Amino acid sequence: MIRINPEEISERENYKLLTGTVIPRPIALVTTLSEEGVLNAAPFSYFNIVTADPPLISVSIQRKKGIRKDTSRNAIARGEFVVHIADEGYVGQLNATAASLPPEESEVALAGLTAVPSERISVPGIAEAKVRLECVLEQAIPLGGTAEAPTVDMLIGRVVRYHLDDAIADERYHIDAAALQPVSRLAGASYSKLGELFEVERPS
Numbered sequence: 787m788i789r790i791n792p793e794e795i796s797e798r799e800n801y802k803l804l805t806g807t808v809i810p811r812p813i814a815l816v817t818t819l820s821e822e823g824v825l826n827a828a829p830f831s832y833f834n835i836v837t838a839d840p841p842l843i844s845v846s847i848q849r850k851k852g853i854r855k856d857t858s859r860n861a862i863a864r865g866e867f868v869v870h871i872a873d874e875g876y877v878g879q880l881n882a883t884a885a886s887l888p889p890e891e892s893e894v895a896l897a898g899l900t901a902v903p904s905e906r907i908s909v910p911g912i913a914e915a916k917v918r919l920e921c922v923l924e925q926a927i928p929l930g931g932t933a934e935a936p937t938v939d940m941l942i943g944r945v946v947r948y949h950l951d952d953a954i955a956d957e958r959y960h961i962d963a964a965a966l967q968p969v970s971r972l973a974g975a976s977y978s979k980l981g982e983l984f985e986v987e988r989p990s
């Protein structure tokens with residue numbers, strides 16, 4: 787086995803090791819509204835469930851030279867955002883939203899995605915996604931760096947409304963993973979589709 791001390795390697799090398807080994811990572815396409823009302827969208831793969839009781843999810847957003855990205859700035863200012871699960875149907879458009887646009891320009895328009903109003907929050911979602919989670923900001927936790935200059939904000943969102951495409955869910959809330967066609971992120975520009983499914987019985 788190769789043994790590595792993270793304190794002896796660079797930030798870039800730690801990034802390569804983590805994004806290459808913690809795979810596949812689910813991808814959240816997050817929409818937010820700026821104070822001027824511009825609809826922002828960007829993908830994030832440092833994304834997961836925190837707990838189902840209450841329904842909380844987390845998204846970690848790096849700061850760029852100490853400055854928050856539009857998504858974390860808007861989500862913290864407004865206290866609301868929408869998380870969409872990446873799927874094969876719109877992965878090309880999702881990738882286009884990762885463009886670094888100035889705050890007054892919308893990645894949604896750039897990518898040719900369609901905004902759809904939310905029910906419980908003021909931030910619209912994206913119609914192309916098969917899963918939309920309307921979220922209110924539960925907590926924004928600054929982490930990394932120093933207390934004065936954190937390097938990342940972990941957003942904890944509470945899901946206040948689920949929107950599910952009819953084709954992926956039944957009345958008992960079972961989700962058909964094959965119909966959802968989720969896309970996940972590996973290292974660099976690599977993505978993966980759902981592979982072979984199999985079941986393992988839990989020990990009693």
Ligand SMILES: Cc1cc2nc3c(=O)[nH]c(=O)nc-3n(C[C@H](O)[C@H](O)[C@H](O)COP(=O)(O)O)c2cc1C
Nearest residue numbers: 828829830831832846847848855856857884885886
């Ligand atoms: C598939 C994918 C996953 C990404 N995951 C993250 C992530 O977890 N955290 C992060 O800070 N940036 C991530 N990025 C980069 C952001 O999407 C990118 O910085 C984007 O421009 C931020 O947009 P904003 O300034 O509108 O918030 C990812 C990019 C791609 C394409």
